[in-house]
Every structure is written in C-alpha cells, then in structure tokens.
Amino acid sequence: MLTAENLYDKARETADHLLDILDEIPEYGIVLGSGLGSLSEDIDIDVEIPYKSVPNFPVSTVKGHKGSLIFGWLSGKYVMAMNGRFHYYEGYNMKEVTFPERVMKLMGINKLIVSNASGGVNVNFKIGDVMIITDHIFFFPEHPLRGANDERFGPRFVNMSEPYSMEMIKVVEDYAKNNGISYQKGVYLGLQGPTFETLAEYKMVRTLGADAVGMSTVPEVIVAKHMEMEVFGISVITDLGDEEFIKNVNHQEVIKEAAKAEPVVRELVRALVERY
Numbered sequence: 623m624l625t626a627e628n629l630y631d632k633a634r635e636t637a638d639h640l641l642d643i644l645d646e647i648p649e650y651g652i653v654l655g656s657g658l659g660s661l662s663e664d665i666d667i668d669v670e671i672p673y674k675s676v677p678n679f680p681v682s683t684v685k686g687h688k689g690s691l692i693f694g695w696l697s698g699k700y701v702m703a704m705n706g707r708f709h710y711y712e713g714y715n716m717k718e719v720t721f722p723e724r725v726m727k728l729m730g731i732n733k734l735i736v737s738n739a740s741g742g743v744n745v746n747f748k749i750g751d752v753m754i755i756t757d758h759i760f761f762f763p764e765h766p767l768r769g770a771n772d773e774r775f776g777p778r779f780v781n782m783s784e785p786y787s788m789e790m791i792k793v794v795e796d797y798a799k800n801n802g803i804s805y806q807k808g809v810y811l812g813l814q815g816p817t818f819e820t821l822a823e824y825k826m827v828r829t830l831g832a833d834a835v836g837m838s839t840v841p842e843v844i845v846a847k848h849m850e851m852e853v854f855g856i857s858v859i860t861d862l863g864d865e866e867f868i869k870n871v872n873h874q875e876v877i878k879e880a881a882k883a884e885p886v887v888r889e890l891v892r893a894l895v896e897r898y
C-alpha cells in the first residue's frame with residue numbers, strides 16, 4: 623500500500639521504469655476524464671501501457687476496470703495521458719488517487735491538464751457548457767497531503783494562490799475568442815461521491831461559492847501544486863443541480879452529455895498544448 627512514508631521511493635521506482643521504456647520525456651501530463659476520453663484519438667501513440675503493468679500503480683478491485691497510460695505526440699509535443707483516473711469513491715486512498723501525478727513530476731513533467739464532468743449550480747450555466755476551472759474548493763474527507771511531508775516533493779504548507787495557471791487560462795481564452803468558441807469560467811467544488819447531490823446539497827455548493835460540483839480533480843491538483851506543477855483544468859457541465867433537472871441526473875446522462883461536448887474540450891486542449 624502507498625503511504626506518506628514509502629511514496630517517494632515508489633514514485634521514483636515507477637518513474638524510472640517508465641523513463642527506461644521511453645525515448646523522450648513528456649512535456650505534459652493529461653488526465654482524460656469524462657469529456658476528454660476521446661482525446662486519445664488525437665494522440666499519435668508511441669507507447670501504451672495498461673495500469674496493471676505499471677509497477678506500484680493502484681490495483682483495481684473492480685472487475686473489468688480498464689485504464690492505461692498513453693505516451694505519444696499531441697500538437698507537436700510529447701505527452702503522457704492517463705486514460706482513466708483513480709477516484710476516491712472507488713476505495714483508493716488519497717496517496718493512490720494522486721500517485722500518477724507524483725510519477726509524472728519525477729519523470730520531469732511540469733505541466734498538467736485535468737478534465738472532468740460536473741454538475742452546474744451557477745444559474746447561468748446550461749447542460750453541455752464547457753467550463754474553464756479558475757479555482758476550486760476542497761471538500762473531501764481525506765487530504766492528499768495528510769501525514770509526514772516528504773520535502774523532496776515539496777513543502778509542508780503549500781501556497782494555493784494560483785491552483786490553475788492564469789497564463790494557461792489566457793492562452794485557451796484567447797484561442798476560444800478568436801475561434802468563436804463559447805465557454806464558461808468558474809469554481810469547481812470536489813466532494814467524494816458516489817451519490818450525486820441532493821437538492822439541498824446543490825444549494826449548499828452554490829452558497830459556498832462554487833459554480834460546479836464533481837467527484838474528482840481537486841486531490842490531483844493539490845498534489846500537482848505541492849510539486850509546483852502548472853495546471854489547466856476543464857469541466858463539462860453534464861447536469862444542473864436544480865429542481866427541474868435533478869431527477870435526470872444519472873451516470874448515463876453524464877456520459878452522454880460529456881461525449882457531446884468532447885469535440886470542444888479536445889480542440890481547446892490541443893490548442894493549449896500547441897501554444898503553451
């Protein structure tokens with residue numbers, strides 16, 4: 623099991639294993655969440671490794687659970703993409719959920735792109751909107767940095783003044799404006815799931831100052847910032863936490879709406895990787 627104490631050695635071992643296989647060091651790490659899974663089609667794949675063949679990667683107890691690391695070229699840059707992420711609600715601990723980001727950093731990757739699907743609570747949002755994440759609220763029951771701090775990764779107390787790179791956001795906004803792509807910007811609140819929120823909880827999320835709510839991303843971004851990575855986050859609004867839409871919230875709807883918005887998310891991510 624991954625713990626605060628063995629984390630660095632395990633991540634070092636995994637990073638060295640992957641670097642041995644590759645001829646290049648990736649420039650970007652990309653987490654393909656809902657709404658971005660098909661970005662893998664844009665990647666000119668060099669090497670693909672199933673998670674079960676990656677040393678120290680969390681092992682799934684769920685039957686048929688898939689996932690792989692994809693290395694290849696996207697918009698002219700060599701990237702490492704995670705086709706499938708580890709969610710806290712699946713039972714992984716927070717060191718496991720965020721292990722891939724540890725490995726990325728030790729491989730020499732300094733830029734991270736994360737994507738997800740979320741429920742919109744901002745009254746101006748519509749289903750299918752694409753939201754650039756400008757900030758987040760941590761609402762999980764376990765903190766990924768809890769326990770002994772390993773200074774080789776970063777400091778005990780982490781500055782979170784710019785969790786999402788303003789420069790990266792600007793590159794994407796400029797591209798979107800110049801190409802007539804509409805988008806939203808907002809705050810993402812992460813909680814553990816796996817239940818979708820009650821109406822009262824969606825209202826709470828709005829009251830707390832968030833625009834969207836989901837079950838991932840925030841732990842990975844915290845760990846990336848612990849190691850001073852630059853992060854870009856993007857979310858597809860797949861449902862709305864209000865009286866009218868709450869009855870329709872289910873996994874199939876989330877997947878369906880995320881897939882519809884996917885071409886836009888893919889285009890914005892390609893543009894970012896090319897220009898930044």
Ligand code: HPA
Binds near residue numbers: 741742835836860876
């Ligand atoms: N809540 C939590 N997670 C989600 C939602 C939601 O409404 N939509 C997609 N992921």
